[in-house]
Amino acid sequence: METIYDVIVAGAGPAGSSCARAAAASGLSVLVLEKDTFPRLKPCAGGLTSGVDPELLAEIEPVVHDRVTVVEVDFGPGSTLVWEGGGTIVRTTIREELDALLAELAASAGARIEYGLRVELIEPDNEGVSVVAGGSSWRGRHLVGADGVEGTVGRRWGRARLACGGAIYVRAYPDASGRLEPYRGRILFDLRTRRRGYGWVFPKRDHLNVGVYGRPSTGRRLKDELRSLLESLGLSSWRIDGPFAFPVAARTDARDVASGRILLVGDAAGLTDPITGEGIPHAIASGRAAAESIVASLESSDPAAPLYARRVAREILPRINALRRAGSLYYALGPRVTGTIARSRIARRLVGGRRVNGGSAGNGGRVVVRDAPSHRRQ
């Protein structure tokens, strides 16, 4: 007799594994269908902000590569805004390691994970969803689309209103020992790179993740911008792995995030910050919210889709939309004007040596303006 799972999850990224773990921990039968075998590379800068909750941050400690306490924002000559956090602002990791760990946690909670099976066909009806993956058929009471920005489920359902941007990056391995030291414990955002986006440098154990994010964008333009960023940082002689590129999709409202027995989470739902491209915390939060909505639905017989859509609107979209508004102001002014403001005596007096309380990472710290990012001052 065919097994009917309470939940079938398409995709074992952070959204899918978080959903599978929460659902399995609540006693539901869960099947995860993942097209790749793990560990696998997922294009990402691997920065984890405190948008990820503290218990999970403690669990993923083994895959943390660096703890960032200083964020530098380079507006161009003469103006680098430096946030010296009161503690860890961002943790860095690589997705091969993070995603394998999150999938293991889901399996330990009782989820069945099948790797190397791509979800190809989906047929929903009133009672559930039939799924074809890797030539086999599976049946679930609910299907959670956690298959990312280019996944089958996300594309088939509710992707009409998503705005798209793009990101490209390389892994840069030092050409001599000690060359990573100036980058340890700090990340750099380079706002000179483009008008609607930014460049970044994130430190990892043995390399730097250097990339460019922008909206809207073409692959070729991002590639050129990445090349000039590497040159301006003096990294052209390092061993370069990549580039790796991937689209970023973002939504503004919760319409189409779920319908019938199908719920979309993480990138498949477009739950990404449209200004920074950050998506892992939203993927984890939406995965859990989907699992909890399904649990509530099975207990009450209220449909899961509206329960989940309400949680997305209430708990996830406000943060995304607040950042969108702040970012729109920066984009409207452009890097040149923002840089001029940052360089101005008034701005220096306003932020110079200022202590900040809280902030998005929940840390205190100090914001100062310097002439150049730390690694260019060596």
Ligand SMILES: Cc1cc2nc3c(=O)[nH]c(=O)nc-3n(C[C@H](O)[C@H](O)[C@H](O)COP(=O)(O)OP(=O)(O)OC[C@H]3O[C@@H](n4cnc5c(N)ncnc54)[C@H](O)[C@@H]3O)c2cc1C
């Ligand atoms: C270059 C770049 C840099 C980024 N940097 C950051 C960052 O520093 N911090 C941050 O928070 N966010 C970052 N993001 C965003 C972040 O990567 C995503 O928001 C996050 O990966 C979303 O997780 P997810 O689980 O929804 O999707 P994904 O991580 O994309 O996982 C989807 C999974 O589904 C699988 N899959 C796809 N199709 C199918 C199918 N048909 N059947 C079965 N399985 C399928 C895939 O193999 C994959 O394992 C970045 C994005 C890009 C492109």
